Amino acid sequence: MLQDRAREFSGEPSWTVDFTLNGEPKTLALDPSWTLYEVLREQLDLIGTKGACLEGECGSCTVLVDGVSMNACLIMGPQVEGKDVLTVEGLTKQGALSAVQQAFVDCGAVQCGYCTPGLVVAAEALINDLQHPTGEEIRRGLEGNICRCTGYMKIQQAVERACELRAAAK
Amino acid sequence: MQFHQPKSLEDALRLKRELGTDAYFLAGGTDLVVLRNRGRVKGQHWIDLSRVSELDYLEERDGTLQIGATCPHARLEGTRFTALAEAAASVGGPQIRHRGTVGGNVGNASPAGDVSTALLAFDADIELRSATATRRMKLAEFFLAPGKTAIAPDEIITAIFVPTDVRSAWFKLGKREATAISVVAAACGVNAAGKVHIALASVAPKPLRVTAAEEMLAQKGLTPETARAAGDIVRETIKPITDHRASADYRLDTAGSMVTRLLTQLSLN
Numbered sequence: 001m002l003q004d005r006a007r008e009f010s011g012e013p014s015w016t017v018d019f020t021l022n023g024e025p026k027t028l029a030l031d032p033s034w035t036l037y038e039v040l041r042e043q044l045d046l047i048g049t050k051g052a053c054l055e056g057e058c059g060s061c062t063v064l065v066d067g068v069s070m071n072a073c074l075i076m077g078p079q080v081e082g083k084d085v086l087t088v089e090g091l092t093k094q095g096a097l098s099a100v101q102q103a104f105v106d107c108g109a110v111q112c113g114y115c116t117p118g119l120v121v122a123a124e125a126l127i128n129d130l131q132h133p134t135g136e137e138i139r140r141g142l143e144g145n146i147c148r149c150t151g152y153m154k155i156q157q158a159v160e161r162a163c164e165l166r167a168a169a170k
Numbered sequence: 171m172q173f174h175q176p177k178s179l180e181d182a183l184r185l186k187r188e189l190g191t192d193a194y195f196l197a198g199g200t201d202l203v204v205l206r207n208r209g210r211v212k213g214q215h216w217i218d219l220s221r222v223s224e225l226d227y228l229e230e231r232d233g234t235l236q237i238g239a240t241c242p243h244a245r246l247e248g249t250r251f252t253a254l255a256e257a258a259a260s261v262g263g264p265q266i267r268h269r270g271t272v273g274g275n276v277g278n279a280s281p282a283g284d285v286s287t288a289l290l291a292f293d294a295d296i297e298l299r300s301a302t303a304t305r306r307m308k309l310a311e312f313f314l315a316p317g318k319t320a321i322a323p324d325e326i327i328t329a330i331f332v333p334t335d336v337r338s339a340w341f342k343l344g345k346r347e348a349t350a351i352s353v354v355a356a357a358c359g360v361n362a363a364g365k366v367h368i369a370l371a372s373v374a375p376k377p378l379r380v381t382a383a384e385e386m387l388a389q390k391g392l393t394p395e396t397a398r399a400a401g402d403i404v405r406e407t408i409k410p411i412t413d414h415r416a417s418a419d420y421r422l423d424t425a426g427s428m429v430t431r432l433l434t435q436l437s438l439n
Contacts, residue, residue: 032173144263
């Protein structure tokens with residue numbers, strides 16, 4: 001259904017965007033009526049970014065734009081002109097998981113896994129801003145991401161663990 | 171859909187004049203792109219404001235807080251304008267607050283608009299500009315009906331002007347703590363001259379000022395006793411509807427209690 005929606009809006013890649021994607025400068029011809037979410041998944045095959053509600057409620061399409069968490073489903077492709085976009089694929093450096101990714105594995109914060117990429121990206125932004133967030137700050141920082149499996153406790157524990165991993169790596 | 175990306179306000183306004191009602195301004199996309207994702211695209215032309223930097227600011231000048239139309243909600247969080255800061259913090263999740271803009275919230279004219287309602291408690295003004303003229307009006311007069319405002323087809327919202335002498339308070343009741351549309355939300359403000367403004371969300375077809383209660387307070391002054399009376403006037407005046415979020419009776423009673431609570435707080439500080 002999501003693919004159908006992209007096709008419905010599909011036209012000529014009539015718009016050129018210069019931006020940075022996962023650390024690499026990129027010049028991309030795209031259909032300006034496509035969202036960033038559609039461009040990432042349908043055009044660039046970056047299928048780590050998930051989509052569920054497509055209305056900014058669930059957070060499964062969370063990406064960072066200039067370091068700030070946003071819903072890729074609500075950003076039109078041309079709006080990333082000049083921006084630095086980071087998706088979940090960009091968190092893994094030379095095959096090594098980021099502290100947040102490792103912590104999610106360590107703590108069993110993943111069940112079905114559908115919300116995980118969005119949560120990992122949102123958690124990344126959260127602990128970039130607050131090095132040692134309180135439980136309340138973690139819950140509030142992740143309130144834009146919905147998980148229907150875990151009950152959130154293990155996710156909160158994973159974020160706390162990620163902070164420890166980061167501190168230990170310094 | 172035709173996409174346009176002007177780099178200045180002047181170019182954006184020229185495009186709007188040429189394209190008229192078939193053109194929609196796009197900022198954070200938290201309303202417009204949601205409709206598009208549901209298959210209900212508004213307009214043949216979208217004029218993207220993400221490169222019109224003149225509209226993206228928040229600054230205090232000459233006793234007024236000026237909020238540029240594309241200032242995101244997140245930037246209001248933590249400011250000293252209590253009702254505004256708390257209303258902004260209660261919108262969606264962080265991703266939405268980073269993206270959704272004040273101009274978009276106001277222009278969308280949702281009866282449940284949190285930031286719109288908070289702005290009414292400050293008796294804020296709105297500035298509208300076309301290619302040929304600029305005008306300013308009371309925000310309370312800008313809202314007409316759900317999704318309907320006093321904006322003309324060739325105009326854009328450029329800024330909101332908020333007096334800085336207003337002490338304010340905010341209370342939002344949703345079905346849950348996070349990312350919830352309000353069942354009822356209330357904002358109250360008192361300016362340096364003691365004038366009180368009372369605003370409610372989700373009890374009428376638009377963000378509502380309760381002028382009958384404001385007038386009573388103008389005569390009798392704000393005390394814990396008149397705060398209670400103001401809540402009673404709210405219950406007598408508003409006509410909320412029953413929907414999937416709450417019944418009319420519940421909204422009526424809750425709105426009155428919320429206004430009493432907020433005004434009591436403000437009367438004691």
